[in-house]
Amino acid sequence: MLSAILSGWCTALKHSGIISLLHRINANKPRILMYHSIDEQPGILPAALNVTPKVFEEQLKYLTKNYNVVPLSAIVKALRSNKKLPPHSVALTFDDGLKNNLTIAAPLLKKYGCAGTFYIVGQCLEQKKPWIHRWYILNHCVEVKTILAALTEQVNQPIKSIRHGVQVLKYYCSCQQRENIIKSLENKFAISSRSVNQKYLTLKDIHKLKQDGHEIGYHTQSHSPLAGLTPEGSHKEIVSSKQKVEKQIGHLNHFAYPFGESRALGNSLQLLAKHYDSAVTTVEGLISLKDNPYQLRRLSVVSGTIPMFAATVEGARAIAVNAYQFITGAML
Numbered sequence: 034m035l036s037a038i039l040s041g042w043c044t045a046l047k048h049s050g051i052i053s054l055l056h057r058i059n060a061n062k063p064r065i066l067m068y069h070s071i072d073e074q075p076g077i078l079p080a081a082l083n084v085t086p087k088v089f090e091e092q093l094k095y096l097t098k099n100y101n102v103v104p105l106s107a108i109v110k111a112l113r114s115n116k117k118l119p120p121h122s123v124a125l126t127f128d129d130g131l132k133n134n135l136t137i138a139a140p141l142l143k144k145y146g147c148a149g150t151f152y153i154v155g156q157c158l159e160q161k162k163p164w165i166h167r168w169y170i171l172n173h174c175v176e177v178k179t180i181l182a183a184l185t186e187q188v189n190q191p192i193k194s195i196r197h198g199v200q201v202l203k204y205y206c207s208c209q210q211r212e213n214i215i216k217s218l219e220n221k222f223a224i225s226s227r228s229v230n231q232k233y234l235t236l237k238d239i240h241k242l243k244q245d246g247h248e249i250g251y252h253t254q255s256h257s258p259l260a261g262l263t264p265e266g267s268h269k270e271i272v273s274s275k276q277k278v279e280k281q282i283g284h285l286n287h288f289a290y291p292f293g294e295s296r297a298l299g300n301s302l303q304l305l306a307k308h309y310d311s312a313v314t315t316v317e318g319l320i321s322l323k324d325n326p327y328q329l330r331r332l333s334v335v336s337g338t339i340p341m342f343a344a345t346v347e348g349a350r351a352i353a354v355n356a357y358q359f360i361t362g363a364m365l
């Protein structure tokens with residue numbers, strides 16, 4: 034329903050000439066695009082987190098014709114030093130360190146002469162799935178009604194939807210409780226998350242991406258939401274686990290908040306300021322050169338038409354998404 038409304042809205046904007054007008058007005062506002070998976074099928078991930086290779090290639094073609102694709106670090110440097118960027122600058126970012134970022138996205142990026150920033154999850158380097166992906170696997174393998182009833186029993190409160198389930202797991206459970214609940218659900222439904230094909234970048238893959246001119250950022254050790262972590266937990270998720278990875282692949286200067294959430298973070302903000310140059314959220318919007326480098330907005334890209342992509346890159350889709358969220362209170 035929402036995607037049909039957005040698609041209609043974006044197509045109308047493109048045909049009315051508003052997108053071209055925004056393109057001129059926004060010339061000096063950099064943008065950071067957010068991708069996750071680039072693959073033929075989303076697999077266990079929600080469809081909104083996957084862009085097909087064909088659509089991704091069309092998007093790169095459109096970007097290289099109409100924009101300047103720059104590294105994320107160039108945007109961060111410009112913010113920090115108040116320097117100018119080339120007009121229509123755009124950086125490409127990829128969250129969660131999925132294997133298809135190397136096998137499918139990277140060759141297309143190379144074909145169009147673009148570089149990206151890949152945010153890796155520490156534990157995924159050992160092919161250990163983060164809890165949120167294990168939750169997706171449970172959703173993928175078990176009937177919705179059944180999994181919601183099972184989670185309701187575990188958390189002692191009625192779980193009304195998959196999204197509601199994620200919210201409860203994120204905000205009302207400690208890391209250990211979350212792990213126990215997911216494990217118990219996997220046992221109950223005899224699902225081994227190991228048998229589900231979801232591959233992540235390895236250290237060797239990351240070296241290859243770096244050799245090809247891409248940047249690597251960090252996305253915590255376990256993809257746990259930062260709000261609610263103890264000071265020791267934050268240090269592990271943001272600093273000590275990253276330092277371990279850095280010994281093998283070099284500096285990781287850029288951070289992506291798990292679930293994009295950058296509020297109520299306790300000591301996390303101080304840790305980020307001390308150990309990173311920037312942090313990206315999932316708040317939708319373009320960037321102004323006065324923005325805080327630890328609260329960088331992004332534009333989430335979906336697998337859609339070029340008018341939809343054009344509206345996304347000019348922030349027009351973000352206006353519709355933000356309005357929808359404001360009206361309905363929904364999280365997309």
Ligand SMILES: [Zn+2]
Pocket residue numbers: 128129252256291292
């Ligand atoms: Zn993520």
